[in-house]
Amino acid sequence: MEIIIAQNSGLCYGVKRAIRIAKRTKLQKKGDVLTFGDLIHNPQVIANLEEQEIYSIEDLNEINHGTVIIRSHGVSPEIYKTLEKKEIEIVDATCPIVKKIQKLVENLTRREEEIIIVGNEEHPEIEGLIGFSKGKAIILESEEQAKDLPVKKKRAILAQSTQDLFLFKKIVAVLIEKTEQLKIFNTICESTQTRQKSTSKLASSVDTLFIVGGRNSSNTYKLYQISKRILPNTFLVENAEQIRPQMLKGAKKIGLSGGASTPPEAIQEAVEKIKKSCIHQFQRENIVQ
Amino acid sequence: MEIIIAQNSGLCYGVKRAIRIAKRTKLQKKGDVLTFGDLIHNPQVIANLEEQEIYSIEDLNEINHGTVIIRSHGVSPEIYKTLEKKEIEIVDATCPIVKKIQKLVENLTRREEEIIIVGNEEHPEIEGLIGFSKGKAIILESEEQAKDLPVKKKRAILAQSTQDLFLFKKIVAVLIEKTEQLKIFNTICESTQTRQKSTSKLASSVDTLFIVGGRNSSNTYKLYQISKRILPNTFLVENAEQIRPQMLKGAKKIGLSGGASTPPEAIQEAVEKIKKSCIHQFQRENIVQ
Numbered sequence: 001m002e003i004i005i006a007q008n009s010g011l012c013y014g015v016k017r018a019i020r021i022a023k024r025t026k027l028q029k030k031g032d033v034l035t036f037g038d039l040i041h042n043p044q045v046i047a048n049l050e051e052q053e054i055y056s057i058e059d060l061n062e063i064n065h066g067t068v069i070i071r072s073h074g075v076s077p078e079i080y081k082t083l084e085k086k087e088i089e090i091v092d093a094t095c096p097i098v099k100k101i102q103k104l105v106e107n108l109t110r111r112e113e114e115i116i117i118v119g120n121e122e123h124p125e126i127e128g129l130i131g132f133s134k135g136k137a138i139i140l141e142s143e144e145q146a147k148d149l150p151v152k153k154k155r156a157i158l159a160q161s162t163q164d165l166f167l168f169k170k171i172v173a174v175l176i177e178k179t180e181q182l183k184i185f186n187t188i189c190e191s192t193q194t195r196q197k198s199t200s201k202l203a204s205s206v207d208t209l210f211i212v213g214g215r216n217s218s219n220t221y222k223l224y225q226i227s228k229r230i231l232p233n234t235f236l237v238e239n240a241e242q243i244r245p246q247m248l249k250g251a252k253k254i255g256l257s258g259g260a261s262t263p264p265e266a267i268q269e270a271v272e273k274i275k276k277s278c279i280h281q282f283q284r285e286n287i288v289q
Numbered sequence: 290m291e292i293i294i295a296q297n298s299g300l301c302y303g304v305k306r307a308i309r310i311a312k313r314t315k316l317q318k319k320g321d322v323l324t325f326g327d328l329i330h331n332p333q334v335i336a337n338l339e340e341q342e343i344y345s346i347e348d349l350n351e352i353n354h355g356t357v358i359i360r361s362h363g364v365s366p367e368i369y370k371t372l373e374k375k376e377i378e379i380v381d382a383t384c385p386i387v388k389k390i391q392k393l394v395e396n397l398t399r400r401e402e403e404i405i406i407v408g409n410e411e412h413p414e415i416e417g418l419i420g421f422s423k424g425k426a427i428i429l430e431s432e433e434q435a436k437d438l439p440v441k442k443k444r445a446i447l448a449q450s451t452q453d454l455f456l457f458k459k460i461v462a463v464l465i466e467k468t469e470q471l472k473i474f475n476t477i478c479e480s481t482q483t484r485q486k487s488t489s490k491l492a493s494s495v496d497t498l499f500i501v502g503g504r505n506s507s508n509t510y511k512l513y514q515i516s517k518r519i520l521p522n523t524f525l526v527e528n529a530e531q532i533r534p535q536m537l538k539g540a541k542k543i544g545l546s547g548g549a550s551t552p553p554e555a556i557q558e559a560v561e562k563i564k565k566s567c568i569h570q571f572q573r574e575n576i577v578q
Contacts (some may be wrong), residue, residue, distance in 0.1 A: 184471040
């Protein structure tokens with residue numbers, strides 16, 4: 001039996017940076033340090049932050065003092081204004097790639113172009129981007145929604161930074177037929193594109209694949225969808241405990257991958273759990289990373 | 290047995306217009322009326338023009354007098370200049386849609402953008418467009434060629450007016466991964482898109498399909514490729530004579546389609562030939578158009 005971990009799986013630059021900023025802020029500031037919403041979509045990381053007394057607050061009305069960390073997904077301009085009015089200190093941990101997308105949306109809005117964003121309406125990054133478009137951006141999350149759009153002379157299209165490149169291309173293919181001049185900004189970040197590619201490559205070469213990560217992490221769920229398309233024997237687990245022996249039945253070559261918010265320890269724990277579950281099956285232990 | 294003719298098959302607006310202009314010019318002018326290259330890629334139409342003493346000349350050096358018709362595919366600015374120097378009267382029958390593409394290429398070249406054109410390097414429309422780009426446009430005719438291009442910040446992509454939309458989309462999908470900002474101009478003309486769609490729809494509902502048209506017509510050949518992908522029993526014939534009884538063996542539902550340069554008579558002759566070949570098979574005659 002062999003266990004192979006996908007290249008580039010696990011915490012991305014933007015997430016690592018946000019965690020580093022939050023921890024450093026806690027050391028530097030005297031008062032409460034809060035994050036506006038979960039800093040990243042991973043229960044283990046959130047638990048770890050809570051141990052260090054960095055708490056997540058979902059409701060803006062409940063934030064009335066202390067320092068607020070803006071998470072890597074970013075927020076809309078309205079949120080900054082509200083916090084400033086309340087004279088709350090802001091530490092901005094928005095991923096620099098997301099910041100660039102926010103500026104792009106702001107510029108396109110100023111030029112009064114129709115903006116299509118491929119993403120999930122409820123994802124915090126999208127909520128922020130809608131704000132930067134003054135509510136004008138059209139959010140699409142499926143090919144079918146794109147088919148419903150009318151014919152138009154000019155359009156601009158971009159994507160949530162952690163979107164599925166496959167879906168983005170499919171939506172572009174629909175819009176090519178409906179738009180005379182379509183400006184495409186491929187804003188899916190390099191690390192997401194590489195992670196999706198290595199996971200999809202891994203799915204073609206193993207017989208069972210585990211995606212480790214928070215169920216509420218959009219990019220983790222997308223990795224699951226990408227792998228499942230290629231390998232029906234793909235499982236999404238939040239942690240090592242969720243790996244059940246029946247999932248491993250008959251498996252000879254097992255793949256592992258994790259989203260941008262999956263800490264390396266979570267993947268390591270999954271490896272240990274698989275090894276333990278399959279101890280009797282192991283002829284040789286072979287972990288490729 | 291049933292014979293179905295694809296909607297929108299046969300001569301397009303630009304081609305009909307060019308033939309009309311040529312014939313009118315011959316009536317109005319006293320001297321020789323020549324076309325620079327075949328007016329359209331169809332041997333029957335060319336023979337008909339020759340009967341009316343409108344001759345096609347391939348070599349610019351041989352044009353030294355008379356009136357020259359610029360064909361619907363258009364020509365490069367250099368050709369206009371050479372003819373003007375020779376003081377030859379020009380009657381421009383360039384398709385208005387191609388004219389628009391030429392202007393677009395000229396503008397993009399002025400803005401110093403990298404221009405990708407999906408098309409065949411030797412197609413007269415492409416030769417003209419290369420001229421309008423001052424030789425700078427990159428011509429792609431396959432996904433593989435697109436894969437060889439380097440990563441770039443900005444690119445503009447357009448297509449020869451009669452290109453295969455499927456190929457255009459596939460090349461765009463490759464370039465999305467290699468370009469930060471990709472401007473897509475869907476310059477495939479409406480009539481080509483409709484013709485391709487109705488032919489591909491027809492290919493899914495018949496058991497044998499004939500594409501009628503000149504072998505040297507790029508858009509006719511593309512219809513053949515589109516249909517062949519769906520229905521292996523697709524045949525490309527230049528005229529009714531090329532329809533052989535063995536092609537019709539066992540056929541119950543026969544489809545017919547023709548390119549932008551296929552005259553309606555050619556399709557009608559093909560219908561007659563099929564009816565004649567299959568006379569013993571016909572239970573009821575049913576031609577849907």
